[in-house]
Amino acid sequence: MTTKTRAPETGNEKSPVEGLGGPEDLRAMSAQQVDRLVPEIRRLLVDTVTRTGGHLGPNLGVVELSVALHRVFESPRDRILWDTGHQAYVHKILTGRAGALGSLRQRGGLSGYPCRAESPHDVIENSHASTVLSWAAGAARAYRLRGDTHRAVVAVLGDGALTGGMAWEALNNIATAPGHPVIVVLNDNTRSYGPTTGGIAEHLAALRTETTPECLFETLGLAYLGPVDGHDITAVEAALRRARELGRSVVVHCVTEKGRGHAPAEQDEADRQHAVRPLRSGRPSGDGSPSWTAVFGRELAELGTQRPHLVAVTAAMLHPTGLTEFAARHPERTLDVGIAEQHAVTAAAGLALGGMHPVVAIYATFLNRAFDQLLMDAALHRAPVTLVLDRAGVTGDDGPSHNGMWDLSLLNLVPGLRLAVPRDAATLRRALGEAVAVHDGPTALRFPKGTTGDDIPAVRTVGGVDVLRRGEHADLLLVSVGAMAGTCLEVAALLAPQGVGVTVVDPRWIKPVPPALVELSLGHRLVATVEDNGRAGGAGAAVAQALSDAGAPAPVRVFGLPQRFLAHGSRSEILESAGLTAPRIADDLAAALTYSRAAVRRTHRAVPPH
Numbered sequence: 001m002t003t004k005t006r007a008p009e010t011g012n013e014k015s016p017v018e019g020l021g022g023p024e025d026l027r028a029m030s031a032q033q034v035d036r037l038v039p040e041i042r043r044l045l046v047d048t049v050t051r052t053g054g055h056l057g058p059n060l061g062v063v064e065l066s067v068a069l070h071r072v073f074e075s076p077r078d079r080i081l082w083d084t085g086h087q088a089y090v091h092k093i094l095t096g097r098a099g100a101l102g103s104l105r106q107r108g109g110l111s112g113y114p115c116r117a118e119s120p121h122d123v124i125e126n127s128h129a130s131t132v133l134s135w136a137a138g139a140a141r142a143y144r145l146r147g148d149t150h151r152a153v154v155a156v157l158g159d160g161a162l163t164g165g166m167a168w169e170a171l172n173n174i175a176t177a178p179g180h181p182v183i184v185v186l187n188d189n190t191r192s193y194g195p196t197t198g199g200i201a202e203h204l205a206a207l208r209t210e211t212t213p214e215c216l217f218e219t220l221g222l223a224y225l226g227p228v229d230g231h232d233i234t235a236v237e238a239a240l241r242r243a244r245e246l247g248r249s250v251v252v253h254c255v256t257e258k259g260r261g262h263a264p265a266e267q268d269e270a271d272r273q274h275a276v277r278p279l280r281s282g283r284p285s286g287d288g289s290p291s292w293t294a295v296f297g298r299e300l301a302e303l304g305t306q307r308p309h310l311v312a313v314t315a316a317m318l319h320p321t322g323l324t325e326f327a328a329r330h331p332e333r334t335l336d337v338g339i340a341e342q343h344a345v346t347a348a349a350g351l352a353l354g355g356m357h358p359v360v361a362i363y364a365t366f367l368n369r370a371f372d373q374l375l376m377d378a379a380l381h382r383a384p385v386t387l388v389l390d391r392a393g394v395t396g397d398d399g400p401s402h403n404g405m406w407d408l409s410l411l412n413l414v415p416g417l418r419l420a421v422p423r424d425a426a427t428l429r430r431a432l433g434e435a436v437a438v439h440d441g442p443t444a445l446r447f448p449k450g451t452t453g454d455d456i457p458a459v460r461t462v463g464g465v466d467v468l469r470r471g472e473h474a475d476l477l478l479v480s481v482g483a484m485a486g487t488c489l490e491v492a493a494l495l496a497p498q499g500v501g502v503t504v505v506d507p508r509w510i511k512p513v514p515p516a517l518v519e520l521s522l523g524h525r526l527v528a529t530v531e532d533n534g535r536a537g538g539a540g541a542a543v544a545q546a547l548s549d550a551g552a553p554a555p556v557r558v559f560g561l562p563q564r565f566l567a568h569g570s571r572s573e574i575l576e577s578a579g580l581t582a583p584r585i586a587d588d589l590a591a592a593l594t595y596s597r598a599a600v601r602r603t604h605r606a607v608p609p610h
Contacts, residue, residue, distance in 0.1 A: 015040055022096045023070040023121070034071075034233060038063055041093055042261045044101060052104045053278030053397065054112050055086040057259040057271065058158075061189050061230075065156075065254055066090035068236035069185070072244070073152055076120040079139055083132030083157035085113035085125065086275075087187070095121040105278075105397040107569030112398055127401040128369065129192075129339045130164025132157050133184065137170050140180040152244055156185045160192025160316060162200050163338025174249050175221040183243045184222070184251045187230065189258040192316040193271045198338050208255055217251045226253025231260060270319050278397075289454065292447040293390055295425045297322025299432050300359060300388075304330045310436060313348050313360045315341045321361035321390050341366050345373035345385070352383035357436055360385060364392035364404025364446055371410055374442065379414045382441045388432070392446035393483065393532030393561075394574045400565035403574075404446070408481075409537035411444055412511060419511035420445040421482035421539070425452040427466075427508055434509075448483050448532065450571065456485050458506070463516025466506040473501025475593060477524040477554070479517065480506045481531035481539045488530050490582035491589065498590060510539045513546035521552050528557040528589055532580065535560035557592060559585055 016037040020026065029037065041063050049056045067090075069080055075095070082088045092110060093101065097119065103109025114122035124135055136155035143151050161167055174182050188204055190196055196204075206212035208227050217224045223246055228239045236254060243250045259265025259272035266272065304310045304326050312326045316339045327334040333356075337344045341362055348358035367374070367389055378385045392404040411419050418438065420431035428447060435443040458466035468485060469492050476495070480488035485506055492502035503524070507514050521527045527547065529540035540558030547556060561578050575581060579588070 017041060017044055017093065017098050020094065020096065020098055023075055023094060026067065026070050026094055027074075031234075034067060038067065038233075039261070041067075041090060044093065044098065045089060046262050048101045048104060049089070050276055051279055052102065052106065053276055054105055055089070055274060056262070056276045057265045057268070057273040058087040058189075059089040060260045060262050060265055061256045061258040061272075062087050062187060063090050063260070064231045064233045065185070065187060065236060065256060066094060068233050068240060069154065069156070070094045071233075072237055072240040073154055076123065078152040078154065079123050079136075080121070080154045080156065081124055081126065081132045081135055081139075082114055083126055083155065083161050084129045085127050087156075087158070088114050088122075091121070092119070095119050105399075105568055107567070107573050111568055113401065115399075125401065127399070128366070129161045130157070130167040132161070133167050133170030133174065133182070136182045136184075137174050137177070137180070140182050141177065144180050152183060153181070154183045154185060156187060158192065159186065159188040159190060159201065159204055160196050160339055162186070162204075163192070163196060163198055163316065164340050165342065171217075171220060171222070178248055180249075181247060182249045183240070184249070185240075186226075186251055186253045187256055188227070188253060189256045191258050191272065191274075192339060193274050193320055194316075194318055194336075196316075196338070197336050200338075204253075207253060223248055223250035224253065225250060227255045228253060230254035230256035270324075275320075287451050287453060289451040290425065291451050292425075292428065292449070293320070293322040295428050295452060296361075296388060296390070296432065296447070297325050299429045300361075301325040301329050303433065303436060304333065307357070307436060308333075309356050311335060311348075311351050311356045311358045313337065313344050313351075313358050315339055315344045315362055315366065317362065321363070321388070323361055341370040342373050345370040345387075346377045348385045349373075349377040349381060349383040352378075352385050353381070357384050357386065357439075359388055359436065361388045361390065363402070364389040364407040365395075365402050367404075367407050367410065374417075375414055378442045379416055382416060384439050385442045386432075386435045386438075387442065387444040389444060389446035391449045393448045394566070394571045394578075395449045396571040396574055397568050399568035403561075403566055404448075405532070405534045405561045405566070407444075407446055408510075408531065408533035408539050409541075412537055412539075412542050414442070416441040417511060418443045418509060420509045422447060422508065423480065423482055423485035423506050424455045426455045427506075428452070431508065446482065448571075453486065456489070462505075462520060464507070464509065464514050465516045465520065466508060467503065467520075468506055469502065469504040471501030471503040473499075474503070474523045475501040475525050476503070476589060477521050477527045478502055478504045478589075479527065479529040479540075479543060480504055481510060481529065481533075484530045484532060484580070487580065487582050487585070491530075491586045494582060494586040495590060500590065500593060511542065513542055517543065518546055518550045518552055521547055521554050524554050526557065526589070526593060527552075527554045528559060528585075530559045530580065530585065532575065533560055534563045536563045557589065559588075 422428035544556040
């Protein structure tokens with residue numbers, strides 16, 4: 001029977017969620033107890049995630065599916081792998097972490113994705129889509145090679161993940177490895193963020209309505225069970241048991257409803273409350289200024305009206321990357337390729353080849369997936385493609401896989417690419433207009449998650465480099481990268497009472513390093529750069545190289561993120577732990593300048609008299 005959400009029972013009886021110590025307790029429950037458990041889980045999800053923020057809609061849709069998985073399979077002996085892991089909140093509840101759910105995505109609390117440090121039931125920390133089938137294929141082969149034939153390997157992925165090419169690379173191999181069975185649980189809710197698009201989506205729709213005589217999975221050589229009502233626990237359990245008994249690779253097609261049981265999510269046509277923001281004192285967090293995403297989206301829509309050759313490209317993230325207004329005004333010039341960043345970038349190069357100027361809007365962390373296409377397709381062919389990287393730098397609460405701290409290092413490797421890092425809304429609009437006017441190679445611009453804050457005006461501009469503050473003495477040239485401008489101005493204010501003259505500059509376009517920045521460094525005792533990217537190969541490293549190549553005498557201090565995976569927490573918490581706060585930077589620079597003065601004095605004392 002399909003379960004329905006209902007009001008929880010009253011009285012002093014202990015909630016079945018509270019008494020759930022692990023999957024073994026779930027397997028011991030009667031059907032009636034399970035029926036009581038499901039609405040309790042949904043209530044816990046809604047009550048908790050609307051406070052902490054996180055992926056609400058996807059988890060509301062997999063309550064029954066998750067329960068059935070843990071009743072049929074014996075985790076962690078049986079390996080249940082999630083793609084992507086943002087739909088694993090219910091899995092966390094069922095594996096003994098219900099009491100800690102209130103700490104979700106908070107520093108020191110539960111991760112918003114599977115986390116091996118939390119539980120042996122979290123096998124892989126999977127948060128980039130379309131990868132789980134490769135994990136499963138490798139694990140299944142390894143277990144059989146070791147003679148471990150009693151362990152099931154179960155890969156749970158959404159229909160949106162099937163739009164990614166890596167999923168099909170894995171299926172191609174799984175289908176021809178009958179001795180290494182993988183149970184593929186297809187969670188078909190017809191969406192990633194928004195509705196899933198493309199030929200695969202159309203085929204799944206035909207399977208759901210039984211209007212196709214052929215099943216693509218069976219044609220590939222896989223067994224197929226379904227479609228199954230993913231909210232009917234009895235039916236899902238029966239299908240999963242049948243899949244296990246087959247002893248071969250099989251796709252179990254479960255049809256679910258994203259946002260199930262929560263009216264605001266069910267009525268949200270954009271993304272079924274895919275991700276909700278945390279509340280602070282009953283109000284969404286923020287400083288009242290527009291988000292970086294919103295500023296970009298409005299400006300691109302305006303530029304699209306002025307420039308009929310602009311095309312917006314998204315990888316299944318139309319709304320999250322700010323392309324909604326562009327799509328509404330210019331639908332014929334909006335391309336959603338699905339969760340396929342590699343295809344997006346090379347298709348953009350093809351659009352440029354045909355005379356258009358594509359703007360590819362993706363999260364900075366997902367640029368990693370398309371680096372080869374950027375390097376060998378866009379850059380090698382000098383294609384006028386503009387990459388817009390949202391959520392660059394520290395994103396915080398989504399954890400190590402979503403911090404956009406790699407992009408500056410990757411982009412610095414690409415010959416001929418020009419890179420802008422705006423500091424505020426005004427410079428974002430300006431940089432976007434400049435980028436789409438480039439016709440002889442790729443461009444990129446990046447900005448962080450959150451709100452823009454107030455605009456920071458320049459006091460003057462030298463060779464394209466904005467001077468934000470002029471120091472009284474040529475002690476320190478402080479190079480701000482993007483949204484770190486406010487922090488750099490605070491550093492200057494802290495050092496001024498100590499008699500340190502600090503000139504703060506923002507190059508805006510940081511690749512290639514502007515010659516004017518090299519000229520400005522001359523005469524300063526110290527140059528320092530501040531960025532929210534990894535220190536290895538980032539903007540600071542490029543500036544240091546440019547000054548060294550030019551023979552500039554001033555030493556360079558590079559402030560950035562440590563080159564390691566950063567645990568989840570707020571942006572401010574992570575920046576503080578990395579030392580990227582104004583007081584910490586000011587203290588380090590004051591010490592460096594003091595050491596520099598002392599070294600100069602020692603050198604002068606060491607010079608023998610004539």
